Amino acid sequence: MKFTIAVIPGDGIGPEVITQAKKALNAVAEAYDHIFLYKEAQLGSCAIDATGGPLPKKTIEICKKADAILFGAVGDPKYDNDPSAKVRPEQGLLQLRKELDLFCGVRPLKAYNNLIANSPLKREIIKNTDFIIFRELTGGIYFGKKELSEDMQSASDLSTYTVDEISRVAHLAFQAAQKRKKKVTLVDKANVLETSRLWRKTVTEIAKEYSDVSLEYLFVDNAAMKMILNPKHFDVILTENLFGDMISDVASALCGSIGLMASSSIGNENALFEPIHGSYNQAKGKDIANPLASILSAGMLLKYLGLHEEADAIERAVDKSLALGITTEDIKRKIQSSTSTSKVGDFIADYI
Amino acid sequence: MKFTIAVIPGDGIGPEVITQAKKALNAVAEAYDHIFLYKEAQLGSCAIDATGGPLPKKTIEICKKADAILFGAVGDPKYDNDPSAKVRPEQGLLQLRKELDLFCGVRPLKAYNNLIANSPLKREIIKNTDFIIFRELTGGIYFGKKELSEDMQSASDLSTYTVDEISRVAHLAFQAAQKRKKKVTLVDKANVLETSRLWRKTVTEIAKEYSDVSLEYLFVDNAAMKMILNPKHFDVILTENLFGDMISDVASALCGSIGLMASSSIGNENALFEPIHGSYNQAKGKDIANPLASILSAGMLLKYLGLHEEADAIERAVDKSLALGITTEDIKRKIQSSTSTSKVGDFIADYI
Ligand SMILES: CC(C)[C@H](C(=O)O)[C@@H](O)C(=O)O
Ligand SMILES: CC(C)[C@H](C(=O)O)[C@@H](O)C(=O)O
Numbered sequence: 001m002k003f004t005i006a007v008i009p010g011d012g013i014g015p016e017v018i019t020q021a022k023k024a025l026n027a028v029a030e031a032y033d034h035i036f037l038y039k040e041a042q043l044g045s046c047a048i049d050a051t052g053g054p055l056p057k058k059t060i061e062i063c064k065k066a067d068a069i070l071f072g073a074v075g076d077p078k079y080d081n082d083p084s085a086k087v088r089p090e091q092g093l094l095q096l097r098k099e100l101d102l103f104c105g106v107r108p109l110k111a112y113n114n115l116i117a118n119s120p121l122k123r124e125i126i127k128n129t130d131f132i133i134f135r136e137l138t139g140g141i142y143f144g145k146k147e148l149s150e151d152m153q154s155a156s157d158l159s160t161y162t163v164d165e166i167s168r169v170a171h172l173a174f175q176a177a178q179k180r181k182k183k184v185t186l187v188d189k190a191n192v193l194e195t196s197r198l199w200r201k202t203v204t205e206i207a208k209e210y211s212d213v214s215l216e217y218l219f220v221d222n223a224a225m226k227m228i229l230n231p232k233h234f235d236v237i238l239t240e241n242l243f244g245d246m247i248s249d250v251a252s253a254l255c256g257s258i259g260l261m262a263s264s265s266i267g268n269e270n271a272l273f274e275p276i277h278g279s280y281n282q283a284k285g286k287d288i289a290n291p292l293a294s295i296l297s298a299g300m301l302l303k304y305l306g307l308h309e310e311a312d313a314i315e316r317a318v319d320k321s322l323a324l325g326i327t328t329e330d331i332k333r334k335i336q337s338s339t340s341t342s343k344v345g346d347f348i349a350d351y352i
Numbered sequence: 353m354k355f356t357i358a359v360i361p362g363d364g365i366g367p368e369v370i371t372q373a374k375k376a377l378n379a380v381a382e383a384y385d386h387i388f389l390y391k392e393a394q395l396g397s398c399a400i401d402a403t404g405g406p407l408p409k410k411t412i413e414i415c416k417k418a419d420a421i422l423f424g425a426v427g428d429p430k431y432d433n434d435p436s437a438k439v440r441p442e443q444g445l446l447q448l449r450k451e452l453d454l455f456c457g458v459r460p461l462k463a464y465n466n467l468i469a470n471s472p473l474k475r476e477i478i479k480n481t482d483f484i485i486f487r488e489l490t491g492g493i494y495f496g497k498k499e500l501s502e503d504m505q506s507a508s509d510l511s512t513y514t515v516d517e518i519s520r521v522a523h524l525a526f527q528a529a530q531k532r533k534k535k536v537t538l539v540d541k542a543n544v545l546e547t548s549r550l551w552r553k554t555v556t557e558i559a560k561e562y563s564d565v566s567l568e569y570l571f572v573d574n575a576a577m578k579m580i581l582n583p584k585h586f587d588v589i590l591t592e593n594l595f596g597d598m599i600s601d602v603a604s605a606l607c608g609s610i611g612l613m614a615s616s617s618i619g620n621e622n623a624l625f626e627p628i629h630g631s632y633n634q635a636k637g638k639d640i641a642n643p644l645a646s647i648l649s650a651g652m653l654l655k656y657l658g659l660h661e662e663a664d665a666i667e668r669a670v671d672k673s674l675a676l677g678i679t680t681e682d683i684k685r686k687i688q689s690s691t692s693t694s695k696v697g698d699f700i701a702d703y704i
Binding site: 193221242 | 546604
């Protein structure tokens, strides 16, 4: 079969890990007789340098036309501590989520047996952890009105949610739970926020349509705590944009390496796949970045395209590289020695 | 000396642990020849039952007149899943913070050697952790305008911050850092939020007045991750209200027992001291709640009143009870056997 894949390497280590993900995809294409047409596009700091803005029109077009989007990373510290910066790399990603209506961020978290020794948590706590986060991605305080008063003495951000925005991501979460352990945990701050109360009310209603799934409620502060004390507690977590940002980073700290965590951003028409590790500019150009998260993102992309066997081949290759210890520095610790970004990518491609 | 202490037992296990904290204070009074005059006041679910509202006028009056406030807990699950509830117990605490202008929440986190075995983190990661969180308590999205549209199809919460609100808590954080390891970490989401950018700008300015203290910036998602992967990294954490709520619960999960964590809420005129564990209604009336956090809160209160030697006596007694294993169930695990809330309180009072 033939697929068009928009490829956005982005900033920092993005280009390096995307190169390895493409290697894996090419290996899949060869082994399973597919054609992947890559359309490269710019976003983030590199797009600002090239075009003045973080999200060129051309990028949106390429993404809309593609069957799926493979994304590297975005962000550059040179913008972070400049509160007066008019453009920011991250805006590119946020605008793309909005333009393509990628309303549902999905982040699976699974404790790999080969990596448990690397987890900051004790073995008995992290072992067998397996949950998935559904994060609303195009609403809330991320996209509400932002104001800085003229005298620059006060600033504000507005968080809003509608029943429709909540419903569509909630349905996806319940449907996922039906195929898993049949439990949804809604994470909110309903004891303080009006938007959270709307979430609770809406999700409670929707739960009635999924009688085989149980619904539990947790305040975000409690949820973060519980995730550390007893991560096995969770099956499907459903939450709003800002809480999801935070909760999913807590989750990624638990498993031993964020260099292994992939995520997808799903809309009705499009879908984007990316490693969650971010641009990590300190490692840029050193050939030390872990390409596995990016390769696993490519695996998620294949699943989305309906290529399940092919996705499995990628996962098996990753497992093998972990088992053999063919990994980058970041997950070396308990495993013997480490190798470079590209050597890991080569191994995966060969194995496929 | 003579002090008036407002005592708010509140909801759930609040009354039980406050009883033990008073025992400890009485022991201090006797040993060091002070007089503590307790003024009991209502707040939360019990106040709603008694008066219709979560924060009776009388409570505010008592608190304003007192030298310090000792607080138990607030919250009752019967309100949590009722999005249409007109009154909520938590509003009582939030209103009290606002009425007394308790703008600075302080939560110290220290890895007790006797409890390291109870931490979910590996020993080498949690060992020697010692940081303190300064959380802005009377601004941000907690107190901004809340709206539910008439058709109940959309809701909003507004987060606002002014330079003044940011400055006063920032100064306290820098002053604390001067007496510690001289490092402040500002936690924000400046890549997305306008309020965060105002925080960054304001705090960066203020940092110049404290040339002996270094300032670092972390996005809240990264900060939560780092706190789990390397908690020793932190000295003083400064953050806004909502991020502080979450970050401090992440912190409390790390140390082995939230039954040991005390906090204070400081204003220019008043100060409130409370255990952070919350109302924990499931344990109510069972004499199993850990009273140590509440007793340590009383210790913080004594320090605030200038009674340092007396506060040390409380801390020593707590250390002793941990060392001897005279503790409640929650921290039993690795220690031998456990005892009741009141027996722990008795031991502490006797020891003092
Ligand atoms: C880059 C940033 C704007 C983004 C977010 O906050 O959503 C990132 O942290 C993420 O989680 O995808
Ligand atoms: C009870 C609740 C409103 C409160 C808060 O969110 O501030 C609590 O979680 C806390 O951290 O003191």
